[in-house]
Amino acid sequence: MDQVLSSVRNSCRLLKIFLDSPKEIGVTELSKMLEMSKGAVHKLLSTLESEGFIRQNEKTKQYTLGYTLLELGTKVLKNHDIVDFSMPYLNRLVSRTNELVVLCVKDARDAIYVAKVDSPHPIRFTVESFRRFPLYSTTAARVLLAYQPAEFQEDILEEATLKMYTPHSYTSIESIKDDLLVIKARGYEISSNRRNNGVTGIAAPIFDTSGQVTASISVIGPSDRVLPQQEDILHETLATVQEMSAHLGYRS
Amino acid sequence: MDQVLSSVRNSCRLLKIFLDSPKEIGVTELSKMLEMSKGAVHKLLSTLESEGFIRQNEKTKQYTLGYTLLELGTKVLKNHDIVDFSMPYLNRLVSRTNELVVLCVKDARDAIYVAKVDSPHPIRFTVESFRRFPLYSTTAARVLLAYQPAEFQEDILEEATLKMYTPHSYTSIESIKDDLLVIKARGYEISSNRRNNGVTGIAAPIFDTSGQVTASISVIGPSDRVLPQQEDILHETLATVQEMSAHLGYRS
DNA sequence: CTAAGTTGTTCACGAATAGAGAACGATGTT
DNA sequence: AACATCGTTCTCTATTCGTGAACAACTTAG
Structure with missing residues (x-):
């Protein structure tokens, strides 16, 4: 784990700072956030700029994310064939339930909505796609977590404890652990008012040939x-994931 | 210009390789393309993987682009307020012309379509957004190039010469240069069968407060x-860009 | 309208490490 | 069973990365 190229890691961390910041940031501010010297940060920035990963505003002299990241991000979506595969199912599920349907995958220690179809209702709940969030925080994510190895679950929940974060209406980390067992036992999850008050999600897992959970869908x-x-x-959701799993070659 | 962090540049180049390749690539192949040792490439990959920029397929052991790039790419779009600003105008122009309308910007030495609205026709021409292409190759891009400084134009066209690439129906690089003068003189461009046979594009520039061309739109x-x-x-297109420029604070 | 505080940028140097190249174990192919 | 090829690990030194201070160009304060 110490086998890491420090300048590469620094440049990655630098880019990620922009995710939670206003669009333009200056060298000085970046150097504070990275706890590095201004000179080093400047070198990072000009290297990244020459590759199109960073752009500099000519007037303000501050820096922004570059278009090459847009190209790469688009390519990630194209590579991810489960998205294309899922869209017809998501659309059908929306037309049957009239509510938001999302497709959720696990990446490392996080969950991400990689596809969504909005509810046709004028008043509707919406989510942000392509943005990481913790595996214990939403209905669809907890379904993914439920099928992970016990040690991984422990690890994730310990992180939740450290962050002193317990999702709404969970009284303790232990109660999440119980919840995960229930999810795996019955094969779906219904939860209300957890992350967002007045919002209910119904989620179920999608299995592939090898019996692994590759994604989950959720009606919210x-x-x-x-x-x-x-x-x-619930009935429609379960029917959908079963059909999807079958098409992926899963035999229960 | 030699003030560049080599490992950062290498990691950027590594990521960009994936843009023009199948989704998964192995260490050996990457090391050949980068002309680096396998060991060094492996170190690059595991660093990028620990930051979520790269993912490894557990079965094939090969590598793909990671989800963090998707997050960053999404953020680039959000930062780029000209896209939000333009969408209503693009939509209106499509409803009036019934053809594809694109929004094109310049980034470094390339052009990119950062927004598009498809034609409602069942038979329609489509383009790929968020992908770089040369500034001399499409109607919308040439409009951007026409308003650049002469030396920059020379530079770009020289590159075209070196690549031995002359867009369709241009007999020479010189004729592109003439074309750029015409575009700037009359404020728009109409071209047929250049990059794509049987396809015609009509494009015009959008100006901001400072009189700079920030983008161009094209009906294709x-x-x-x-x-x-x-x-x-042409009339609708010119009316649209004039309205857009005015809203951005441009006074002709 | 100057002086003090910013900003982003440059530079030189010593400590840290990036990258080459060979060897490794694991697959899968002949 | 021998071979090829994959991803991974290792060692070592020439290279370079990152620091800290000085720089020029602005903006702000008095």
Whole structure:
């Protein structure tokens, strides 16, 4: 783990700073955030700029993310064939439930919505795609976590403890652990008012040939619309993931 | 210009290799393309992987682009406010012309379509967004090039010469240079069958407060549909860019 | 309108490490 | 069973990365 190219790691960390910051940042501010000298940061920036990963505003002299990252990000989506594969199913599930449907995958220690289809309702709950969030924080993510090895689960939940973060209406980390067992036992998850108040999510896992969980889908909407038709939505969701899993070659 | 962090530059080059390759690549192949030792490439890869910029397929052991690049790419789009600003105008122009409309910007030595609205026609011409292409190769890009300093134009066209690349129906690099003068003189460009046979593009520049060309828009479609209504489309396009420029604070 | 505080940028040097190249173990192919 | 090829690990030194201070170009304060 100490086998790491420090300047490469620094440049990665530098780029990620922009994810949670206003679009333009100056050298001085970056050097503080990275705890590096201004000179070194400047060298990083001009290297990244010459490769198109960073752009400098000619007027303000501050820096922004460059277009090459847009090219690469687009390529990531293209590579990810589960997205293309899933879109028809997501669309159908939206037309049957009239609520937001998302496709969620695990990446390292995080979850990401890699596809979504919005609810046709004028009043609707929306989420941000392509942005990481913790594996214990949303319905779809917890489904993914439930099928991970126990040690990995422990690790993730310990991180949650360290961050002193317990999702809404969970009284303790232990109760999440119980929840994961329930999810795996019955093969789906329904949760209300956890991360967002007044919002209910119904999620289930998608299996591939090797029996691994590759993704999960979730129907999410205002509790007062979702809860009354909870049974129907659950039925449609389970039918969808079973069909998807079957098409991926999974035999239960 | 020699003030460059070599390992950072190498990691950038490594990532860009994936743009023009199948989704998964092995260490050996990458080391050949980068002309580096396998050991060094492996170190690059594991550093990038620990930062989420690269992922390794557990079965094939080969490498792919990671999700962090998707996050960063999404952020680039969000930062770029001209895209949000332009969408209503692009949509309106499509509804008036019934052809593909694109928004094109210059980045370093390239052009990129950063937004597009497809034609409603069942038979339609489409383009790929977020992918770099030369500034001399499409109608919208040449409009951007026309407003650049003469020395920059020379530089770009010289590159075209070196690549032995002359866009279709240009007999020489000199004729492109003439074309650029015409574009700047009359403020728009109409070209047929240049990059794609049977395709016609009509493009015009958008100016900001400081009088700089920040982007260009182009209406593109099959020549047999576009040429007959050429006058109308040109009129609509010019009206749109004038309105957009005015809203950006440009005074002619 | 000067002086003090910013900013981004440059430079020189010593400590740290990046990259080459060979050897490794694991696959899969002949 | 021998061979080829893959990704990975290792060692070592020439290279270079990162620091800290000085720089010029602005903006702000008095």
